[in-house]
Amino acid sequence: MEVIILKDADEVAEGGARRVCALIRQNRNAVLGLATGTTPVAMYGKLISACRIGEISFSEVTTFNLDEYLGLAPDHPQSYRSFMQRQLFEHIDIDTDNTYLPTCRAGTDPETVCRLYEEQIKSVGGIDMQILGIGSNGHIGFNEPMSSLASRTRVKTLSEHTVADNSRLFEPNEYQPSLAITMGVATIMEARRILLLATGPHKARAVREMIEGSVTSRCPASALQLHQRVTVLLDEAAGSELESQGYYKRAHEQNTELLGASNF
Ligand code: GLP
Numbered sequence: 137m138e139v140i141i142l143k144d145a146d147e148v149a150e151g152g153a154r155r156v157c158a159l160i161r162q163n164r165n166a167v168l169g170l171a172t173g174t175t176p177v178a179m180y181g182k183l184i185s186a187c188r189i190g191e192i193s194f195s196e197v198t199t200f201n202l203d204e205y206l207g208l209a210p211d212h213p214q215s216y217r218s219f220m221q222r223q224l225f226e227h228i229d230i231d232t233d234n235t236y237l238p239t240c241r242a243g244t245d246p247e248t249v250c251r252l253y254e255e256q257i258k259s260v261g262g263i264d265m266q267i268l269g270i271g272s273n274g275h276i277g278f279n280e281p282m283s284s285l286a287s288r289t290r291v292k293t294l295s296e297h298t299v300a301d302n303s304r305l306f307e308p309n310e311y312q313p314s315l316a317i318t319m320g321v322a323t324i325m326e327a328r329r330i331l332l333l334a335t336g337p338h339k340a341r342a343v344r345e346m347i348e349g350s351v352t353s354r355c356p357a358s359a360l361q362l363h364q365r366v367t368v369l370l371d372e373a374a375g376s377e378l379e380s381q382g383y384y385k386r387a388h389e390q391n392t393e394l395l396g397a398s399n400f
Contacts, residue, residue, distance in 0.1 A: 139384040141375040145335040149178035169266030194230035201237040202277035203318035238317040266327035274355035278318035287320030334374040344377040
């Protein structure tokens with residue numbers, strides 16, 4: 137796991153965008169795994185700018201989002217489909233037909249949606265780079281603590297912790313779903329590369345458990361220790377509880393010297 141501690145959230149967004157741009161420049165047909173939440177929004181802003189000035193094009197890119205609420209229509213303002221439209225898709229040159237979320241429309245069987253999602257990911261040859269955030273309880277996607285590390289795309293009950301964390305995004309009295317369809321931990325682990333972003337002091341504990349704790353379903357993000365190509369971009373606050381901060385900083389400096397800033 138490559139751990140990079142940067143000054144602030146803007147540097148994290150910049151570092152994330154640089155890596156995604158490098159991937160797309162290398163492969164116009166890249167398959168990107170996307171995440172919702174507040175964390176990747178600034179990075180999406182930088183990708184939008186890069187697309188506007190013609191530095192990259194999403195015209196041949198395919199995307200798969202990690203998760204979607206169950207029980208919200210895709211055009212509901214709080215659905216992750218609407219979120220992605222607002223934060224990214226409607227500002228770039230992507231073909232919306234190539235943007236996938238595990239959406240379960242009214243009257244559709246959720247298990248069929250989950251099975252189909254796995255098949256769709258396989259049919260395009262898998263995900264080249266999966267973007268992740270991390271929940272303050274260590275979840276990735278909506279794989280809550282105690283999720284099987286072998287899990288595939290499925291329906292998950294959200295923990296009280298997550299419902300409370302995400303309540304800030306809903307109006308008081310607005311219906312907030314407590315079920316979602318999420319890629320499983322094993323689905324995420326099949327991505328060829330993983331780029332996890334975390335910012336803010338409220339993520340520091342989960343980040344420490346993910347990187348320096350034991351591999352355990354208590355912290356689903358800790359499964360990433362078993363993946364060969366994970367880059368974690370942190371701001372100072374999110375990295376503040378790591379024991380080996382000095383080591384990560386030195387290793388990053390040396391890697392940059394050896395491989396150059398173009399390394400992604
Ligand atoms: C949600 C999403 C996760 C995301 C997490 C953190 O629960 N399902 O994919 O990583 O929130 O969100 P934030 O970036 O807003 O802290």
